[in-house]
Amino acid sequence: MAGRLEGKIALITGGARGQGAEEGRLFTAHGATVILTDVLDEQGERTAAEIEGVTYRHLDVRSESEWEAVVGEVMAEHGRLDVLVNNAGIDLVKKLAATSLEEFERVVSINQTGTFLGMRTVANAMISAGKPSSIVNISSVAGLEGVANHGAYSGTKFAVTGMTKAAAKEWGKHGIRVNSVHPGLIETPMTEDLRPFRDADVRAKAERSIPLQRIGQSIDIANMVLFLAGDESSYCTGQAFTVDGGVHP
Secondary structure, X not given: OOOOOOOOEEEEOOXXXXXXXXXXXXXXXXXXXXXXXXXXXXXXXXXXXXXOOXXXXXXXXXXXXXXXXXXXXXXXXXXXXXXXXXXXXXXXXXXXXXXXXXXXXXXXXXXXXXXXXXXXXXXXXXXXXXXOEEEEEEOOHHHOXXXXXEHHXXXXXXXXXXXXXXXXXXXXXXXXXXXXXXXXXXXXXXXXXXXXXXXXHHHHHHHHHOOOOOOEEHHHHHHHHHHHHXXXXXXXXXXXXXXXXXXXX
16 A cells, blocks of 8 residues: 655754654654754754655755755756655744843744745745645644743744744635644754753643643644555645644634
């Protein structure tokens, strides 16, 4: 039986570890050819070497020229790009009033500008290839409601939600579907410094507050991304898919 992404070419940002790496593993298991990108080159190379069918490319998502170079390489080698997962992102745990302009702009440059550059660059390549394709943007439940002490992060994730909906309306006529995924509390390298992952009592309290009674794992997000990347979701676009164990029904 063919995999759900058999023959598709997929680019995943922030793929050196965590959710991005898990998405790469799952995509290749379902037949895709995967290009992982990141700025964590040593870890990215190691991750790619562990997964058959995966290659790694350095990509700072804030750089327009690096986006153009990486997408150009993929198009030159494969002639098309079927799936983009904008997974790269950073958090900032800080009260909004205490956040410096430099800190705010760094979060925006990676989470918001990086997603914009990826969407625009890859969409142009997808349009030129003329094939049905999918863009999946990783937002957050913080992109659906404000989260205290994560003001900069929340702002950028709201922006990702909005860009997703606008792009879906603009690019649907080209066969490009654009959706966002909104993780809740997920155990990843990016979240390891949050209190639920440092304090057993806080973790237990957090788990009790989640209807499914557990903190999410990277595979939970990867499974949703797989669905949105594949043909099973061919009539889904412009939608926000929440994966949080039922906290935000």
